[in-house]
Amino acid sequence: MDNIVNTFYDEIKDRVRESEYFTEERLELKPYANHHTIRMCEIAVIKIIKSRSKAGVRLEAAKRFLGLFKLEDEMETKKSDHLWAKIPFNKNTVKRFIENAKAVFEECYQEGAVESFGCCSRYMECSNQKKCIHPDIKEAQGCIYKHNLEEGRIFYGKNCTVSGNKSE
Numbered sequence: 001m002d003n004i005v006n007t008f009y010d011e012i013k014d015r016v017r018e019s020e021y022f023t024e025e026r027l028e029l030k031p032y033a034n035h036h037t038i039r040m041c042e043i044a045v046i047k048i049i050k051s052r053s054k055a056g057v058r059l060e061a062a063k064r065f066l067g068l069f070k071l072e073d074e075m076e077t078k079k080s081d082h083l084w085a086k087i088p089f090n091k092n093t094v095k096r097f098i099e100n101a102k103a104v105f106e107e108c109y110q111e112g113a114v115e116s117f118g119c120c121s122r123y124m125e126c127s128n129q130k131k132c133i134h135p136d137i138k139e140a141q142g143c144i145y146k147h148n149l150e151e152g153r154i155f156y157g158k159n160c161t162v163s164g165n166k167s168e
Helices: 002-016 063-069 091-111 123-129 144-150
Strands: 027-031 035-040 043-050 057-062 084-087
Touching: 002 027, 002 035, 002 043, 002 091, 035 091, 043 091, 057 063, 057 091, 063 084, 063 091, 123 144
Parallel strands: none
Antiparallel strands: 027 035, 035 043, 043 057, 057 084
């Protein structure tokens, strides 16, 4: 099983590496007693489970990513399991997992938690453009000043709307 798991993970990793957001820390193969889980940006996405089938493994995918993996037509579900869908382990499904891994990774990256901060060194440019200009969309989600800009509260620059901060 380990050989199948490692080969599958390596192929997923090769595809995810194409993302501008990829870092080694954001993709993980986590071993458990009877299965391995592929986590993307701390989100469990794929389970590789030991089985008695001919392949020796079966796959499960988090249901919320089935559309991105294009696997809705391949899933087997149990009413009792609301989070995971069983996916047959075959060339077709493995190919879809690999082909779409980058899109799923980028979705996980966008969903993941970010640390809040007041503003960055671009605050004057953001004020003058009346919007956040941070190049990293994910990191910009944590900018508190961005939320002020979106509400029309501009504290700096030529577009200042907050009294007491306007340069006369």
